[in-house]
Amino acid sequence: MNDISYVLKQSPPPVPPMKLASKEECQNYARHYEDDLQAKCLILTSLRKVLKKQHKHMESSCAMVDSLHKMHDIETSNVRFANVCSLLNAKMAKGTSVQKHGQKMEKIFQDLESLGTSIDGKMAQDFFLASLSDDFNKFIVNYKVNRFDHTLTEMIDICCEFEKSFKRDSGSENVIIRKRLHKKKARKSK
Incomplete structure (x- = not known):
């Protein structure tokens, strides 16, 4: 043949x-x-x-073949647009696990990569940090001030550790605040 x-x-x-x-x-x-x-x-x-x-x-x-290529390009363009919209609208809801949120962000980056739109490491870091909830404001400031540089997977792991310490610390802060309020109420009642 x-x-x-x-x-x-x-x-x-x-x-x-x-x-x-x-x-x-x-x-x-x-x-x-x-x-x-x-x-x-x-x-x-x-x-x-x-x-x-x-x-x-x-x-x-x-x-x-030309027609099929044009159709594929339009479809790819629409999928890429949807992924970019997801990336720009990705905001971690308060109380959501940072692990789940990080996996969602990784999936979006992988989908964009498969469509030929790669986002470099620094840009991925910035998108991820910008998408975190307000609970991570101290973490973000510390990360940016110290100019850390990690892969997205490493950042998610670090955020998970911060989240654990944050939950642990916020729990102890609440106990301290409750004790102080209890002492004030006890003084007022005397």
């Missing part, structure tokens, strides 16, 4: 005028026509029903 992939990259040659065309021109045209017909059949058998209807009347396999 001869290689027919050339027909996917180039449009068919113009139909040679019968009386003026050389034998070689007629043979080249006939070969291209046959190869193109074979390529069109192969393409159509690999398409879903809806796409078959849209493409079966196209004049060349090259036109079919």
Whole structure:
């Protein structure tokens, strides 16, 4: 079987005028026509029903491939846009686990990467830090002031440790505050 992939990259040659065309021109045209017909059949058998209807009347396999590329680019563009919107709107809800939030952010970055839109490490750090809840304000300031540089996975782990200490400390602060209020109430009642 001869290689027919050339027909996917180039449009068919113009139909040679019968009386003026050389034998070689007629043979080249006939070969291209046959190869193109074979390529069109192969393409159509690999398409879903809806796409078959849209493409079966196209004049060349090259036109079919161009159309499919345009459709794929539009679809990719829409998915990329949705992921960028998710990234820009990703804000960690108060009380949500930073681990779950971090995994969600990692998934968005991976999806963008698979679509050909990579976000470098520093930018990913900034997006992640900006998406954290207000409970992490001290952490963010400390991270930025000390100019730490970690991968996203390392940052999520560090945030998980901070979250544990934050919950532990806030619990003890609440106990101290409750004790102080209890002492004030006891003084007022005397």
